[in-house]
Structures are given as C-alpha cells and as structure tokens.
Amino acid sequence: MTRIDFHVLPDGSQRQHDIYICQLVERAWREGRHVHLHCETESLQQTLDELLWTFHDASFLPHAAADSPEAAQVRVTLGHGQQAPQSAELLVNLQRDVPPFFSQFEQVVETTGPDEAARAQARNRYRFYKDRGYPLETIKV
DSSP states (O other), X not given: OOEEEEEEOOSXXXXXXXXXXXXXXHHHHHTTOOEEEEESXXXXXXXXXXXXXXXXXXXXXXXXXXXXXXXGGOSEEEEXXXXXXXXXXXXXXXXXXXXXXXXXXXXXXXXXXSSHHHHHHHHHHHHHHHHTTOOEEEEEO
C-alpha cells in the first residue's frame, strides 16, 4: 500500500517552498530513487524545471518533462494536469487535489504549502488519504 508523508512547513514564501521541494528531490535522487513531481500548472512545472538546476551552487539534478523523449533516461520527471509518468517510485504531489494515479507509487510526499489556502487544501488531501486507510506520517520541518 502506498505510504503518504505530509511535510508540515513553516510559514514562508513560494520560493522557499519550491527550494524545499528541490532539496527533497535531491535526497531521493542521491538514494537512487525515481521521482515524479506532479505540478498544479505548467508554469509551476517550468519554475521547478529551472530551479532543479539552480537551487544551490552545486545543483545538478538531471530531469525531464514526463512526456518528453528524455524522460526514460532520467530518474526525476516533472508533469502537470492529469498526465501520469511512465514509472516512478516517489510522487511529490504539488497539485491542490490528490491525483487519480497516486496509488501506483510506493510513496507520496505532500506538503502543507507556503500559505493558509495551501494548508486548507493539504488538510483536505490528508482527510482523503486517512478516510481510505493509507498509512500517514507527519513530518514537521
């Protein structure tokens, strides 16, 4: 059964949130895991695409859009909308809602987001998983 981790972030900016996501992805990548970042919008996907290369001086996280030919050669993919990745172990969900394909992953990472509106949406996702009996872990950052 898919394990769900909720990362409770302190109040901060969207940029701080996005950098935290990049740090999570970097850790998983160093562990050899296949990661998919599922974005709310194409704009967020583009922002994270850039940030994965630049979020710190030594950044080098090979990644690709999930629907690109390069996706098969990298362990980190990005997508948005209803598109599901070809394969990955870890889903980092950055959508307001739970993606319909979340259960194909071993693990899902959710965050509370950078503001109160995002926290309200995170509470709804938490209830969704809890009501369906998924194992939940809360990680306070």
